Amino acid sequence: MKKISLEICCGTTCYVLGAASLMHIESLLDPAWASQVDVCLIPCMGLCSAENLGGAPYVRINGEVVSRASVEKVLKKLGELVRHA
Numbered sequence: 219m220k221k222i223s224l225e226i227c228c229g230t231t232c233y234v235l236g237a238a239s240l241m242h243i244e245s246l247l248d249p250a251w252a253s254q255v256d257v258c259l260i261p262c263m264g265l266c267s268a269e270n271l272g273g274a275p276y277v278r279i280n281g282e283v284v285s286r287a288s289v290e291k292v293l294k295k296l297g298e299l300v301r302h303a
Contacts, residue, residue: 225279
């Protein structure tokens with residue numbers, strides 16, 4: 219199975235609006251599939267200017283942008299991708 223790419227925006231706006239809690243998401247991944255997820259911290263995705271600040275924090279999962287990302291939202295999406303792989 220190809221690894222799932224999880225990119226977390228750590229730009230100032232995203233960091234302040236919740237990305238700080240996402241930065242250590244690797245420790246919260248289900249051990250059964252944690253090795254299938256490649257987590258990358260991105261200095262800034264530039265989405266705040268394109269999408270407005272209301273969508274921060276942003277993450278990208280396999281290229282799909284997720285706005286208003288939370289730990290729960292990201293873990294749910296990752297679980298769905300693993301189950302359907």
